[in-house]
Amino acid sequence: MAAYSAGDKVQVKSKGETYTGVVSQESNSKNLLLRLDSGYSLGIKLGKGINVKVLSKSKQNINSNIEVKQNSELPKIAIISTGGTIASKVDYKTGAVSPISKPEELLALIPELTNIVNITKVSQPFAVFSEDMSSKEWQRLAKEVADELNKGNSGVIVTHGTDTLHYTAAALSFMLRNLSKPVAVIGGQRSSDRGSFDGALNLICGAYFTKSDIAEVAVIMHGTTEDNFCLVNKGTKVRKLHSSRRDAFRPINEIPLGRIWKDGTLEVLNKTYNKRSDKKVIADTKFEEKVALVKFYPGADPDILKYFIKKDYKGIIIEATGLGQVATSPTAKNKSWLPVIKEAIKKKVFIGFTSQTIYGRVDPYVYSSARTLQDAGVVFLEDMLSETAFVKLGWVLGHTKNPDEAKKFMLLNIAGEINSKLEPRGFLY
Amino acid sequence: MAAYSAGDKVQVKSKGETYTGVVSQESNSKNLLLRLDSGYSLGIKLGKGINVKVLSKSKQNINSNIEVKQNSELPKIAIISTGGTIASKVDYKTGAVSPISKPEELLALIPELTNIVNITKVSQPFAVFSEDMSSKEWQRLAKEVADELNKGNSGVIVTHGTDTLHYTAAALSFMLRNLSKPVAVIGGQRSSDRGSFDGALNLICGAYFTKSDIAEVAVIMHGTTEDNFCLVNKGTKVRKLHSSRRDAFRPINEIPLGRIWKDGTLEVLNKTYNKRSDKKVIADTKFEEKVALVKFYPGADPDILKYFIKKDYKGIIIEATGLGQVATSPTAKNKSWLPVIKEAIKKKVFIGFTSQTIYGRVDPYVYSSARTLQDAGVVFLEDMLSETAFVKLGWVLGHTKNPDEAKKFMLLNIAGEINSKLEPRGFLY
Numbered sequence: 042m043a044a045y046s047a048g049d050k051v052q053v054k055s056k057g058e059t060y061t062g063v064v065s066q067e068s069n070s071k072n073l074l075l076r077l078d079s080g081y082s083l084g085i086k087l088g089k090g091i092n093v094k095v096l097s098k099s100k101q102n103i104n105s106n107i108e109v110k111q112n113s114e115l116p117k118i119a120i121i122s123t124g125g126t127i128a129s130k131v132d133y134k135t136g137a138v139s140p141i142s143k144p145e146e147l148l149a150l151i152p153e154l155t156n157i158v159n160i161t162k163v164s165q166p167f168a169v170f171s172e173d174m175s176s177k178e179w180q181r182l183a184k185e186v187a188d189e190l191n192k193g194n195s196g197v198i199v200t201h202g203t204d205t206l207h208y209t210a211a212a213l214s215f216m217l218r219n220l221s222k223p224v225a226v227i228g229g230q231r232s233s234d235r236g237s238f239d240g241a242l243n244l245i246c247g248a249y250f251t252k253s254d255i256a257e258v259a260v261i262m263h264g265t266t267e268d269n270f271c272l273v274n275k276g277t278k279v280r281k282l283h284s285s286r287r288d289a290f291r292p293i294n295e296i297p298l299g300r301i302w303k304d305g306t307l308e309v310l311n312k313t314y315n316k317r318s319d320k321k322v323i324a325d326t327k328f329e330e331k332v333a334l335v336k337f338y339p340g341a342d343p344d345i346l347k348y349f350i351k352k353d354y355k356g357i358i359i360e361a362t363g364l365g366q367v368a369t370s371p372t373a374k375n376k377s378w379l380p381v382i383k384e385a386i387k388k389k390v391f392i393g394f395t396s397q398t399i400y401g402r403v404d405p406y407v408y409s410s411a412r413t414l415q416d417a418g419v420v421f422l423e424d425m426l427s428e429t430a431f432v433k434l435g436w437v438l439g440h441t442k443n444p445d446e447a448k449k450f451m452l453l454n455i456a457g458e459i460n461s462k463l464e465p466r467g468f469l470y
Numbered sequence: 471m472a473a474y475s476a477g478d479k480v481q482v483k484s485k486g487e488t489y490t491g492v493v494s495q496e497s498n499s500k501n502l503l504l505r506l507d508s509g510y511s512l513g514i515k516l517g518k519g520i521n522v523k524v525l526s527k528s529k530q531n532i533n534s535n536i537e538v539k540q541n542s543e544l545p546k547i548a549i550i551s552t553g554g555t556i557a558s559k560v561d562y563k564t565g566a567v568s569p570i571s572k573p574e575e576l577l578a579l580i581p582e583l584t585n586i587v588n589i590t591k592v593s594q595p596f597a598v599f600s601e602d603m604s605s606k607e608w609q610r611l612a613k614e615v616a617d618e619l620n621k622g623n624s625g626v627i628v629t630h631g632t633d634t635l636h637y638t639a640a641a642l643s644f645m646l647r648n649l650s651k652p653v654a655v656i657g658g659q660r661s662s663d664r665g666s667f668d669g670a671l672n673l674i675c676g677a678y679f680t681k682s683d684i685a686e687v688a689v690i691m692h693g694t695t696e697d698n699f700c701l702v703n704k705g706t707k708v709r710k711l712h713s714s715r716r717d718a719f720r721p722i723n724e725i726p727l728g729r730i731w732k733d734g735t736l737e738v739l740n741k742t743y744n745k746r747s748d749k750k751v752i753a754d755t756k757f758e759e760k761v762a763l764v765k766f767y768p769g770a771d772p773d774i775l776k777y778f779i780k781k782d783y784k785g786i787i788i789e790a791t792g793l794g795q796v797a798t799s800p801t802a803k804n805k806s807w808l809p810v811i812k813e814a815i816k817k818k819v820f821i822g823f824t825s826q827t828i829y830g831r832v833d834p835y836v837y838s839s840a841r842t843l844q845d846a847g848v849v850f851l852e853d854m855l856s857e858t859a860f861v862k863l864g865w866v867l868g869h870t871k872n873p874d875e876a877k878k879f880m881l882l883n884i885a886g887e888i889n890s891k892l893e894p895r896g897f898l899y
């Protein structure tokens with residue numbers, strides 16, 4: 042039997058090195074998994090020459106039954122887990138990452154969370170990897186978040202796989218009307234049993250965020266490759282920009298709302314957010330599933346739009362080039378997109394343009410070809426991210442099929458998705 | 471009659487301010503267009519209170535007939551103009567940007583170019599906006615570049631619209647085999663009559679690049695929003711990342727080969743390039759047009775792949791999420807992409823995965839779902855850009871339809887498109 046238990050702060054001497062950290066739930070009598078003060082995890086094989094000294098016993102007494110301790114003096118929050126890497130561990134036999142079965146297991150890895158907030162509930166309405174998410178899951182999630190906030194929680198943390206986390210954050214941003222409390226959407230780029238597990242700091246920052254005054258859906262992920270702070274990014278202005286780095290989530294055409302440091306300090310960088318209030322949150326989840334996102338490329342055949350028209354799609358976001366261009370002057374091989382776009386619009390299919398440059402704004406007023414497209418009815422979606430525009434279009438068309446109304450709402454800034462003026466620091470932040 | 475001519479260096483006193491710059495070709499007896507030393511252009515209405523002093527007369531004597539003066543002591547180069555903003559001017563009546571009719575007009579704006587290189591030829595094989603380009607234009611361009619290099623030019627400058635400039639740069643990178651001399655692909659984000667015209671510095675940097683030892687296709691565009699230096703980026707590792715900024719072209723998963731400063735100084739940052747030699751350049755332009763680029767998104771219907779299979783496409787690059795994921799575990803609404811991907815591969819359609827995160831690498835070895843896709847025959851294309859992968863696939867399938875051979879070539883680093891190890895500075899450079 043080990044002389045320590047999960048949550049204990051210990052000092053370990055091994056091979057001339059000294060490590061100080063908190064014992065994590067995954068430790069057993071043979072292997073000790075320590076979460077170091079740096080945020081990194083360290084696995085130590087116990088045995089000869091390894092000296093473990095308990096510096097302080099866990100106050101939380103998190104044991105293998107994983108009961109979440111409640112501290113009624115702290116603000117109440119709920120955690121909604123949806124699966125993904127943050128709720129995953131590696132199967133060391135196959136090397137594959139698989140979901141952990143209970144979301145509470147995750148909490149056991151980060152016992153200090155219960156010193157920051159009073160976790161009233163940890164639920165898992167569904168557990169899917171984020172690439173398998175669809176609008177159905179966004180709707181269930183929005184309803185569950187609204188329920189928890191209206192039940193008196195100060196905020197909600199949603200844990201999510203990172204691959205489509207920004208799509209879900211955008212969906213929650215539009216679906217949660219009258220949002221009066223913070224909603225932190227967090228994930229992990231590394232699974233919980235890896236030394237570089239980032240979910241711990243992200244969860245801690247997320248917990249601090251739920252205590253803040255910022256009544257927004259925000260993505261809270263590592264700001265750098267270090268475990269020093271998280272960025273608080275608006276759910277509609279953030280994108281996964283790297284497949285593996287822990288600081289992969291970057292603001293686009295925007296600076297972050299703020300930084301949350303490891304000690305809980307919130308450094309506000311951008312004051313364009315709604316403040317906490319007592320308004321009842323409404324989950325307005327109507328969503329038109331027949332929306333598509335199509336990336337244009339040189340030589341692309343415009344007939345692809347006919348495929349979507351035939352399948353009765355109601356709206357298409359085209360990721361155009363530059364300021365919002367697609368082929369309109371047919372060359373030897375190329376085909377103009379203009380006739381098919383006109384056909385789609387005639388059949389009341391909404392056509393919106395964003396830019397595949399990621400950063401910047403589309404603008405139909407520079408080139409005459411783009412003005413021709415605009416005259417044909419294409420809606421140029423300002424500085425909106427393609428992913429956000431796709432999600433917003435499904436939500437808007439869930440509410441109206443009238444083309445003029447849809448255009449009006451697509452160009453109306455509903456959840457911070459449009460900036461009338463771009464902040465130069467919002468490029469490559 | 472004005473006392474100055476295009477190319478003269480003049481000092482202008484106006485309203486208490488003094489400006490020094492070179493008179494551009496677009497000046498006339500009423501309006502003086504100066505290219506200032508800062509690189510910016512300034513339009514001055516001549517008349518009372520405006521004092522113009524000629525500091526030095528143009529040696530080039532560029533006149534309105536626009537004959538390109540040759541200086542046989544300088545290295546010979548050719549300029550191939552393809553249209554785009556760099557070869558455009560604004561119609562002040564409509565506000566629209568339209569192409570300038572002769573590429574030589576562009577040179578007249580930058581008379582000092584003839585002091586850097588000996589321009590043997592300015593040709594314009596076609597003039598299309600870059601969104602209208604297709605593989606046919608890439609093929610013509612590659613042949614023309616190879617011809618000029620094999621005729622004894624030291625290098626070639628290709629001017630191009632910026633929207634798909636990176637696709638064309640990638641196409642030239644693959645099509646120009648045995649490339650033994652520098653090929654600069656440059657564009658302008660602002661038209662030549664705007665104060666913020668960036669094409670001048672880009673052309674000057676491009677000219678200096680053609681004198682260098684770097685036998686690569688490189689994109690030479692502004693490094694910052696200032697007119698201080700250009701970045702030299704590998705044609706396969708660069709992307710337009712902003713719709714309007716002059717420093718929009720950024721390296722992805724790579725650091726630039728170097729910087730070229732306004733005075734011609736080449737600062738090498740990355741030595742992974744081929745050196746100048748005497749090898750004969752081969753234009754290997756075979757290209758399979760039936761290739762597509764498809765971006766995955768949450769809830770995306772995999773039937774889109776059936777559309778391409780039916781249309782007899784030979785290869786599809788799927789911009790997957792994160793490390794290379796698409797829906798494989800069907801949820802309530804979602805459909806798995808696995809069966810349709812298997813069907814495509816069975817029909818010998820090449821399926822390659824890149825990441826829509828832009829930065830980073832795809833990796834099938836982290837999640838079991840990705841391994842299932844790999845086992846089904848999906849090729850995970852390392853750290854290749856989606857745009858580069860799309861171009862490369864057309865080029866590879868132009869040479870072989872054998873799936874194993876195509877896979878081998880797609881995973882072989884042919885023109886710097888794959889880095890085995892990512893340089894951390896290559897993120898958000």
